[in-house]
Amino acid sequence: MVDRSFADLSLAALYDSLNPWGQGDDFYVGLVMSAPTVLDVGCGTGRLLAAARRAGHPGQLMGLDPAAAMLVQARRREPRVEWVLGDLRSRSWNGEFDLVTMTGHAFQTLIGDEELRTALRAVRAALSEGGRFVFETRNPAARAWDSWTPDRVHEAADADGTVAWMWHEVVHPVLGDRVTFTSTFEGVRWDRPQVTTSTLRFLDARALDGFLTEAGLTIEEQYGDWGRGPVTQGAPEIITVARSAT
């Protein structure tokens, strides 16, 4: 089921303001520009593929997302990309893409073991020979969720300039590698606070390697931050470049 933060039109309209273009986007856009065909899974409001098209990418660019409200933003932003409503189970794949990406921690929305296995098998099927799957997941050892507290209030505005405020609160205790948290949105758009609940999975590098190997994907490069530093204990990210195992 799609999390309401992404499924509700008024909340999806705040996404880009809450998540401005960053180093991660720079990292991915370089990869997209050098791949002839690209599938962005969990493309959200579409900023990665839209940026690539505007920078002159000439090939097939497909953005896939199960949240219609996010695709409303994507279609407005750049009609010259194929925006598809659904997830990796929505089609059968047959080696169409030289690059598959999952950006903005979209990978962490894959919670269950079977859900993850099905998604990774589909990624493998969608990759052309020698194609690459590139994605990032937050390093559990860095415990990002410790800073998801109500005293950290984020201000955002939608395209009309209507301001809103948002904060997170983690549901304790944190059980295993899944973190559940609420996001509260307040602003003049609503007559009462809007509260959504999300769960993200935090796989460590070893567990990640196990799932990728099982799906026939081999890790080619792995980084702990967007500057391509190593995955150390305190590194914020696990950024993985994987290839189909031969």
Ligand SMILES: C[S@@+](CC[C@H](N)C(=O)[O-])C[C@H]1O[C@@H](n2cnc3c(N)ncnc32)[C@H](O)[C@@H]1O
């Ligand atoms: C945090 S947003 C990231 C959006 C975009 N990749 C970015 O970097 O701005 C996560 C996205 O994953 C999508 N999503 C949720 N469950 C998914 C699934 N099972 N398969 C693919 N995408 C999913 C959500 O709808 C949402 O748009």
